[in-house]
Amino acid sequence: MVVYNLKRKKLMMVKDESPSDKFEFNKIYNMECVGGMKKVPAHSIDLVITDPPFAINFKAQRSNYNRTALRVLGGYAEIPQEKYYKFMLDWMKEVYRVLKESGSMYVFSGWNNLKDVLNALDELGFITVNHVIWKYQFGVVTKRKFVTSHYHCIYVCKNDEKRKFFPYSRFDKNSKHEKGGSLHYVDKEDVWYIKREYWNGDVKTPTKLPAEIIKKILMYSSEENDVVLDPFLGSGQVAVVSKMLNRQYIGFEIVKKYYEFANERLTNNIYRVKSEVLAANSEQTLLSLFDKKRTK
Numbered sequence: 433m434v435v436y437n438l439k440r441k442k443l444m445m446v447k448d449e450s451p452s453d454k455f456e457f458n459k460i461y462n463m464e465c466v467g468g469m470k471k472v473p474a475h476s477i478d479l480v481i482t483d484p485p486f487a488i489n490f491k492a493q494r495s496n497y498n499r500t501a502l503r504v505l506g507g508y509a510e511i512p513q514e515k516y517y518k519f520m521l522d523w524m525k526e527v528y529r530v531l532k533e534s535g536s537m538y539v540f541s542g543w544n545n546l547k548d549v550l551n552a553l554d555e556l557g558f559i560t561v562n563h564v565i566w567k568y569q570f571g572v573v574t575k576r577k578f579v580t581s582h583y584h585c586i587y588v589c590k591n592d593e594k595r596k597f598f599p600y601s602r603f604d605k606n607s608k609h610e611k612g613g614s615l616h617y618v619d620k621e622d623v624w625y626i627k628r629e630y631w632n633g634d635v636k637t638p639t640k641l642p643a644e645i646i647k648k649i650l651m652y653s654s655e656e657n658d659v660v661l662d663p664f665l666g667s668g669q670v671a672v673v674s675k676m677l678n679r680q681y682i683g684f685e686i687v688k689k690y691y692e693f694a695n696e697r698l699t700n701n702i703y704r705v706k707s708e709v710l711a712a713n714s715e716q717t718l719l720s721l722f723d724k725k726r727t728k
């Protein structure tokens with residue numbers, strides 16, 4: 433790019449630092465997402481699926497839920513409670529800027545800080561389409577209160593007329609379940625019964641979303657080649673499943689170990705990564721869920 437240098441009083445060539453030169457789709461970045469998203473061009477993203485940090489002093493390397501601490505990558509980056517609302521506003525503001533008019537976002541949240549998530553979405557002008565409940569199996573056993581066994585997923589958009597939604601992408605209009613009811617109706621109810629994935633024996637991060645939930649969102653709210661963003665990648669599930677379904681992806685993760693784990697999955701087209709100890713004694717070290725023909 434040619435610019436006029438005031439000091440030297442002449443035209444000079446400088447390297448073009450425009451955002452599109454720095455950030456490519458079908459890549460993920462090891463960086464803080466608010467700064468990262470500032471370099472993504474406005475109106476370039478079709479769908480955001482994300483699960484931001486919780487602000488509940490989450491102990492990433494705990495070994496409950498059948499997890500052996502050794503195989504759980506530690507270092508999960510948390511946000512202090514008192515900064516949570518401001519942080520929600522900061523990253524959501526960037527999402528609003530990069531989303532297309534036809535775009536939408538699904539934000540996951542536990543109940544602890546849900547009010548901050550909802551207030552920030554309203555404050556920034558997002559339109560709420562649905563408030564989905566994800567019911568999973570096996571909450572943490574309690575003695576003096578009820579067991580938390582659900583998660584919230586807030587589906588929002590910028591423009592309710594223009595947002596994409598494909599109501600028969602998973603079940604035909606006329607398909608029925610065994611008892612005669614409509615399958616697409618049941619699938620579109622706003623309580624989702626989806627099991628968490630337990631990756632026994634494989635390397636994992638502590639908070640990954642099941643592939644099934646991401647697949648469901650992708651099928652209802654995006655098309656092939658659409659660009660899907662996750663500002664908080666963790667294990668990279670959103671990018672990995674997007675790639676599996678022939679969507680483009682981009683995302684950010686601040687913790688290097690998590691970024692490297694997600695990147696390994698994406699560049700090698702593997703879904704689950706065997707821990708080294710197990711891999712040494714195992715014939716099948718990688719479990720590939722990718723259709724190699726489509727991902728090459």
Ligand SMILES: C[S@@+](CC[C@H](N)C(=O)[O-])C[C@H]1O[C@@H](n2cnc3c(N)ncnc32)[C@H](O)[C@@H]1O
Pocket residue numbers: 463464465466482483484485486507508509510637639640641663664665666667668669670684685686687690
């Ligand atoms: C709840 S986890 C996401 C889990 C992910 N959905 C998955 O399926 O693996 C939130 C992630 O955000 C990361 N994180 C926290 N603050 C961040 C920031 N400012 N920018 C980018 N990543 C951040 C954390 O390290 C953590 O991995």
